Amino acid sequence: MKKVLTSLEEAARLVQDGDLVTFGGATFHRAPMEFVRELVRQEKKELNLIDREPAMDFDLLIGAGCVAKVRTGMLAFEVFGMAPNFRKKSEKGEIVTKEGACQPIIAGFRAAAMGLPSLPVKGMLGSDLLTISEVVGSQTEIKDPFTGETMIAVRAIEPDIAVIHAQKADEYGNIRIEGPFYEDVIKAKAAKKVVVTVEELISNRDIRKMPEATTIPHFIVDAVVETPKGAYPCSCFNYYDAAYDHIKAYLKAAAQDQFDQYLDNNVYRRAIA
Amino acid sequence: MKKVLTSLEEAARLVQDGDLVTFGGATFHRAPMEFVRELVRQEKKELNLIDREPAMDFDLLIGAGCVAKVRTGMLAFEVFGMAPNFRKKSEKGEIVTKEGACQPIIAGFRAAAMGLPSLPVKGMLGSDLLTISEVVGSQTEIKDPFTGETMIAVRAIEPDIAVIHAQKADEYGNIRIEGPFYEDVIKAKAAKKVVVTVEELISNRDIRKMPEATTIPHFIVDAVVETPKGAYPCSCFNYYDAAYDHIKAYLKAAAQDQFDQYLDNNVYRRAIA
Amino acid sequence: MNASIEKPDLMIYAMALEIENFNTVLHGVSSPLPVLAMSVARKTHAPDMAYISGAEGVDPELDRIYPSSFDARLNRNAVAYFGLHEAFDLAQRGELDVMFLGAAQVDRNGNTNLSLIGDIENPKVQLPGGAASAFLMPITPKVVVWVTRHSNRVFVEEVDFVTGQGYNHRSEEYKANEIVVISNLAVMNFKNPQRAMQIQHYHPGHTIEEIKENTGFDLQVAPDASETPAPTQDVLDLIAEIDRDGVRLSEFH
């Protein structure tokens, strides 16, 4: 096994401007927020973001001007309402966003994870979203070769990089996710590069005591970064809950045109003159 | 949650003559052998057996005259050699067996588990096995609608019943498999009916203490049977190893035309006059 | 009739009644009302239902809800984890009986819009996205659409964008699947030959006329239309206990 332990700064350099990027977690849970903040600090540009149901991770990058395109099933802040930067910039036409369905994204990740160019799904027919996807070239109608049934072929989605925040890992990249996995294992298998930030490092000896607890094996992981509180203000199961007050403060800042201040205080951590 | 606890005899009655049947486990490990013996005692007929790499479970049913058709990736007794009853009856033409590849069987189970009529796979092209499968109608060449790449579409395999031997379950059918899963979870999702024999019953309270350890949730399980030593002479991880001596004795009996005696002693458990 | 019952609780109870015992039911993101409805159903008429949380827990011993419907605390003492991709496989197998979906617009044929208001090329309002709607609407035996602000801006003649497929945008095979729309004023379905939205139940304190006035198309009325069944005090207490923070009110502001 090869050691893959590195620094947050080094790991974030694996992300190139224009890359197709996906993150682990869902809405306010186990998103790799500290890594996202590092992407902002490194001033990444023209990122192409894709995920099933992201929230603040995507909106923060959009607000910081790192994003050119977004594809999600839904991008919102749960009961707190709309994603402010996403809504603003997409309505101004500053970012491209068209499709909006979960299953084609999940199936696209699964196709890539399985090494297939596409995967059939049901549903979708009759929705204007399918029409858009057919134009974009991410979905197309097919007939099953055996039953003749109309299916929707979903094109494989192979991110340039998947970044996942997990609870534990060893220095070789054997990853333990505790609680819900979301599509994190599928994303890790689908992506060209995989970076995992973790709450704590554990020994390879400890990993070997519970192989059934290893969610992602070392040979598909490119970098591991020890990043305590790495999901904050999102939750990390068994470590901390979502900081809903911080999330509300984020929304308030965005609503009151104080987003730059939010970035200064929470991302750049610059002292304000 | 609905209670699904029942007896071995009742559970085996869920298998109808002529059913398409698959078993959990692989070769000499976690095959539901006591359930298999009950199928012999209930004198099932014309069973259509399918699995990736079975061994004694299939050969025993074949030897007892319960089987009309067999489809496997490989059916042998590992380093002990050929599966005696399988070889004898297939060479005599008493059972139909043609195809022999693991991936199309795994992919067929996966298609059914995903609710898809078929699933594409790579490889296979150029093998005489593909030619046979095209005649049988289980595989066919397709072009990927996006890349034009030649793929093999594998027809979904939806067994009438999947029978799995696991370590633990509660009375509602929440199943814990310990150690390797093989395709057991996929088979459970793919099959119309699912029977699980287990080494021991545990309380729902204990299941709830470790949800991450539940491999198959109750709502896809139709029957649970407490069956200690239910895999014998196959292994059951954390409970017992494979009884290789028993397996060798089975082969000896088959080789010396004493298979009926083996059935009397080990299946019917009749005293011999 | 009991006009004092909070609209959310009346809606939650009506949503709960759409779940039958032994059903397999899933909720999605941003779904306090579905979470509460599923919790009520389990504790009342559907004890054997399979409860699949959007937070991925199966049959959790839910004790309270949070601003996020994916909060891992919603999985408290679950019997298993079941990922969304697994739940979607179940749906493709036809084994997901009931799904709850939201909507910014709904039209007479049951089409829903969660994508955008105005024109696709430059939308007036960019909505959050369709989530599971385009996938699950047609293939799920029963989809319950909930709307917390019944007005003729939400209930429109024709949606600006078809996210979820109504009866006029689905194949014959899927026309058999049921759509139920539950708003803060009424319970509506499409159980008529034209598959046009009709009032099945009007909430206590509201008249059919009032409901029709607040609907942007000619809303039908079922011959056997009746008042929406009111929840018992036990149900109201259960909802109040699980949602002690009043998360369910957020959609009504």
Next chain:
Amino acid sequence: MNASIEKPDLMIYAMALEIENFNTVLHGVSSPLPVLAMSVARKTHAPDMAYISGAEGVDPELDRIYPSSFDARLNRNAVAYFGLHEAFDLAQRGELDVMFLGAAQVDRNGNTNLSLIGDIENPKVQLPGGAASAFLMPITPKVVVWVTRHSNRVFVEEVDFVTGQGYNHRSEEYKANEIVVISNLAVMNFKNPQRAMQIQHYHPGHTIEEIKENTGFDLQVAPDASETPAPTQDVLDLIAEIDRDGVRLSEFH
């Protein structure tokens, strides 16, 4: 040359040498020789390889082998479990570097037969089945085929049935992938313009003539053909320790 070395150990070492460091390697069923070869490689020149066991353990601390290559004890202290369907996904992604496969027949073009001897409609001999061969042979960067009984009944002009695809039965794209055949007499590959099987190494104590005599077709000889490298005493001790029961001999009886 060291004629005293047991054939299995010489084969195991030759098989181990086909694994490069950082390779991801899988073994299948009934595979004592591959299991031992992978174990030797990890302890010698390929410490960073990813070892995926047919028993589903990743990088186990293997201390001994058993009559079954799926015996769960082979997963001792593994770092993870990785199912065969996951390993097959990896292969479809082109990320499974090396696979070991058996064969009852092999021909000059590298086709293998594990299905049947004689006629498909009524086979003279029903073989156990192709397992992963038809799937992995063409798409895997390197397939190592092992044969424990080098004779002209096994090495035939043309196989009775093409289970695993040789160079004349695969698409251009897959012709780049490598086949290596390791028998109890020699190490053979297809590194020539005709993609015809050739001797790369002859085992100590065996001549090229003897090997050609025991081959059912005109076996080529690589210009740089040389004697098969002999394992060191450390390697021999390691094999003897892991296979204290002599399971590896079973294929040679």
